[in-house]
Amino acid sequence: MELANLSVLLVWGAATALAVALIAFSIDLSRLSGARVEARDATRERVAVAAGGVADAPRDGTPEDGAPGPVNRRYAGVGMSVTWLAAVLLLVAIVLRGIAAGRTPWANMYEFTLVGAFVAVAVFAIVSTRRDVRFLGAFVTFLGTLFLVTAQTRFFVEATGVQPALQKYWLVIHVGVAIVATGIFTVAFVTSVLQLLRDARDNGSPVLGSARWGWLDHTPAPAALESLSFRLNAVAFVLWTFTIIGGAIWAEDAWGRYWGWDPKEVWSFIVWVVYAAYLHARTTRGWSGTRAAWFVVAGYACVLFNFTGVNLIFNGKHSYSGL
Amino acid sequence: MAGRTSSDSTYVPEGIADEFTQGAPSSGEQPRPGRPSAPVLGLVGTLRWMWRQLTSMRVALMLLMLLAVAAVPGSVLPQRNQDAAGVITYLAEHPTAGEWLDRAGFFDVYSSVWFSAIYILLFVSLVGCILPRSAAHYRALRGRPPRVPSRFHRFPAKATATTTASPQEAADAVAARLRGTLPWLPTFRVDQGEEAARGARPATRTVSAERGYLRETGNLVFHLALVGLLVSVATGQLLHYRGQAIVTEGRGFANAVVDYDTFEKGSWFRPGSLVPFSMTLDRFESEFASDTVAFAQARDFTAHVTVSEPDGEQRPEQIKVNHPIVVDGAKIYLQGNGFAPEITVHDAEGEVAFAGRVTFIPEDTMYTSRGVVKVPDVSPGLDQIGLVGYFLPTAEANEDGSVRSAFPQPVDPLLVLEVYTGDLGLDDGSPQNVYELDTASLTPALDEQGERVKVLARPGETVDLPDGLGTLTLGENLPRYVALDLRHDPSLTFVLVFSLLALAGLTVSLFTPRRRVWARAYTGPDGATVVEVAGLARGDDAGLQAEVDRALEAVPAAVRVQEQEPETRDVPAVPAAPDRTGSEKD
Ligand code: HEM
Numbered sequence: 027m028e029l030a031n032l033s034v035l036l037v038w039g040a041a042t043a044l045a046v047a048l049i050a051f052s053i054d055l056s057r058l059s060g061a062r063v064e065a066r067d068a069t070r071e072r073v074a075v076a077a078g079g080v081a082d083a084p085r086d087g088t089p090e091d092g093a094p095g096p097v098n099r100r101y102a103g104v105g106m107s108v109t110w111l112a113a114v115l116l117l118v119a120i121v122l123r124g125i126a127a128g129r130t131p132w133a134n135m136y137e138f139t140l141v142g143a144f145v146a147v148a149v150f151a152i153v154s155t156r157r158d159v160r161f162l163g164a165f166v167t168f169l170g171t172l173f174l175v176t177a178q179t180r181f182f183v184e185a186t187g188v189q190p191a192l193q194k195y196w197l198v199i200h201v202g203v204a205i206v207a208t209g210i211f212t213v214a215f216v217t218s219v220l221q222l223l224r225d226a227r228d229n230g231s232p233v234l235g236s237a238r239w240g241w242l243d244h245t246p247a248p249a250a251l252e253s254l255s256f257r258l259n260a261v262a263f264v265l266w267t268f269t270i271i272g273g274a275i276w277a278e279d280a281w282g283r284y285w286g287w288d289p290k291e292v293w294s295f296i297v298w299v300v301y302a303a304y305l306h307a308r309t310t311r312g313w314s315g316t317r318a319a320w321f322v323v324a325g326y327a328c329v330l331f332n333f334t335g336v337n338l339i340f341n342g343k344h345s346y347s348g349l
Numbered sequence: 350m351a352g353r354t355s356s357d358s359t360y361v362p363e364g365i366a367d368e369f370t371q372g373a374p375s376s377g378e379q380p381r382p383g384r385p386s387a388p389v390l391g392l393v394g395t396l397r398w399m400w401r402q403l404t405s406m407r408v409a410l411m412l413l414m415l416l417a418v419a420a421v422p423g424s425v426l427p428q429r430n431q432d433a434a435g436v437i438t439y440l441a442e443h444p445t446a447g448e449w450l451d452r453a454g455f456f457d458v459y460s461s462v463w464f465s466a467i468y469i470l471l472f473v474s475l476v477g478c479i480l481p482r483s484a485a486h487y488r489a490l491r492g493r494p495p496r497v498p499s500r501f502h503r504f505p506a507k508a509t510a511t512t513t514a515s516p517q518e519a520a521d522a523v524a525a526r527l528r529g530t531l532p533w534l535p536t537f538r539v540d541q542g543e544e545a546a547r548g549a550r551p552a553t554r555t556v557s558a559e560r561g562y563l564r565e566t567g568n569l570v571f572h573l574a575l576v577g578l579l580v581s582v583a584t585g586q587l588l589h590y591r592g593q594a595i596v597t598e599g600r601g602f603a604n605a606v607v608d609y610d611t612f613e614k615g616s617w618f619r620p621g622s623l624v625p626f627s628m629t630l631d632r633f634e635s636e637f638a639s640d641t642v643a644f645a646q647a648r649d650f651t652a653h654v655t656v657s658e659p660d661g662e663q664r665p666e667q668i669k670v671n672h673p674i675v676v677d678g679a680k681i682y683l684q685g686n687g688f689a690p691e692i693t694v695h696d697a698e699g700e701v702a703f704a705g706r707v708t709f710i711p712e713d714t715m716y717t718s719r720g721v722v723k724v725p726d727v728s729p730g731l732d733q734i735g736l737v738g739y740f741l742p743t744a745e746a747n748e749d750g751s752v753r754s755a756f757p758q759p760v761d762p763l764l765v766l767e768v769y770t771g772d773l774g775l776d777d778g779s780p781q782n783v784y785e786l787d788t789a790s791l792t793p794a795l796d797e798q799g800e801r802v803k804v805l806a807r808p809g810e811t812v813d814l815p816d817g818l819g820t821l822t823l824g825e826n827l828p829r830y831v832a833l834d835l836r837h838d839p840s841l842t843f844v845l846v847f848s849l850l851a852l853a854g855l856t857v858s859l860f861t862p863r864r865r866v867w868a869r870a871y872t873g874p875d876g877a878t879v880v881e882v883a884g885l886a887r888g889d890d891a892g893l894q895a896e897v898d899r900a901l902e903a904v905p906a907a908v909r910v911q912e913q914e915p916e917t918r919d920v921p922a923v924p925a926a927p928d929r930t931g932s933e934k935d
Binding site for chain 2: 271283299307
């Protein structure tokens, strides 16, 4: 069990790295907030001078307006590097776990959580090489840390083989795709939450309007967040559709029916329908934008429940958590 | 909006926000969702109005949300077709609430009236929405790209350049770039035209182009495949059959309704669709982990069988968990296994009163298995005997004298039975559950302390039954049994094909960019040729501006003219789609 122990240590290492990245990203956000306050004060003064009276600067959400030079985002850079480190540590931990158990390393809840956290972190890291999504960092690393710590303390089971019903290549495909979808849904969820926060701030929410939330002005406009979230959700939705089809094919062989409204099947269906509703809402007049983002929040809540609640509360055929 | 009829060449479901099909992007304010303006509709008008509401995006959205909510209770409450025992327990524990829930179908959610109503309405809405859209799309497929709009400034992607080439050359270059390099598979469908000089406008060469018809095709395929999926599943429900049989080693069964322990069928099932093959279980093998981490976890189950076809052909097969075999279109699954020890009971007269294999059903992972023996009154004047208890593959005694199994394989097998006498009801011909013994009306055999007597037997042993009832013999070898599930569903292929079609349609529709690009080339006031290009996309499209830029770059010797009013400055990487966020305030 040498390898298995090493794997556990590496997971702790990855969790620590993610926590460090979380701190770095948070410092970055708070600095952005500070910068925003200065920028706003500068704008206010200018407007006051120009109008010759007391006038509040319109919040237009553009940080460049009167900003005193670009903000130093060194901490975001640190966060990014440590995030990469965490991803690598986690990947090695997962591979070692697989070797120790002698099979694909995603057959129970513990392993599913590890891989799901890895995908979320990796999707974030990979997207960040193509566009500036550093504003997502604090949230993704927060969820990643949370997932890993929960896995280590609540879901842990020893590495070992699996029962006959799980011995099929579908374990690799169906569960693997489900985890990837979950990881992408996670990043999309974070994006939609930011969209909602930013939208509320732009629309003068008293709570979110305070200086502490100033970093929100450095996120892209709600429309851009919406479209990023949509693109991620679209990919994850297709993968989720595949997960359900693959699961049904597997169930046909393993349980003698392709669909039987087992709790896990029910909740996978609910997740699918909620995201389908989201896709419709986006194109329905009066439901796009903010309202559609709430569907993402609801959909992700269902994803999480499907993964935790259904495994731990209900007694279905999917009782493979090993707990 | 409310006056749109389905004969319009571009059918759009009521309530869809779609700048693409509606022409140019709006400048901000959306018209209010179509409230019917005519107060007097008449009967036909009312029906029409209701139909349009039903097939509107908003109703589809509501029905989808309702469907998600309606599915929840089925995962919380026990459902009859999966966990009938759970339903009975629930009803016993919650007599009042349970009865009401039962009446409202909460224990059969997925076949309840309300759940069915939601998805049927959803599918009616879907068909009502999809058929006119398909017709419109069919026309659109043969149509030409829309004419060049009069103004470009409202478009989400645009670019302008000047060049020394003539307007005709510039327009040709843009058109060629948009068509792409493959003559037989053009990227864009392209039309070129010209506008005569009018007022302040000089004569202009125009290009209009459109790509991504596949996006709508994919969307329609996806929705239609969902209908196909529903129809296939329903047909399968009507035609399918499923039987369960318990078979012990060395014995067999035939594919006939009477040979199954339980048999369930759809309403269109005909017994003729059972192909009369037969099957023997030659051997059953099981493997369990013996390491400490996963002690006694199942690792492998294999049933070695011989299948005999009606034409006399015989062939050996293996059935494993996850690997059903297919015989004459029916799938045979290995669903369970256990021990069926040979038990012989001689009554007080020394007559054989019972001899046979008794199926003991495992109750835990160590195969602590429960079984029942019902011994008829063979010799006149004697009571019937009921034996009930456990078979333990590896017996282990606990402190309190109880026993349980410690490993699933027969390392140290032991049979532990309690003995009852009385009328078991074996003679009155009423159907009996062979796995249950109703002990309420029977007399248990007690020892001097008043405790129930337990009869213990190991393989090959003959032991006395209490009260001089006779003897019991446990056979030397312990035959295994398998629980087989045989299922035939002729719709499986269709279900799979429609699912995959839906997946393919969905993928195509979500990831195919649908774009229109227009260009104008004319001679500007200073004599140089001005080329303007604008683009419009369906939904969000990160690559739209790049497409526009590429088209412009095709113009020979083009010099970009910087735009005056950059609009979305704080969007570093992702260009915003117009009117998609936050602006829909009611
Ligand atoms: C079983 C019910 C339904 C499901 C599961 C479903 C699912 C979906 C999904 C996943 C999409 C997004 C993928 C794509 O763009 O192709 C979509 C798009 C669409 N659906 Fe449905 N749908 C259903 C019923 C309906 C109904 C009843 C209507 C008509 C009122 C409808 C109209 C549309 C339209 C117009 C789009 C394209 C939206 C756009 O991108 O502009 N759907 N549907």
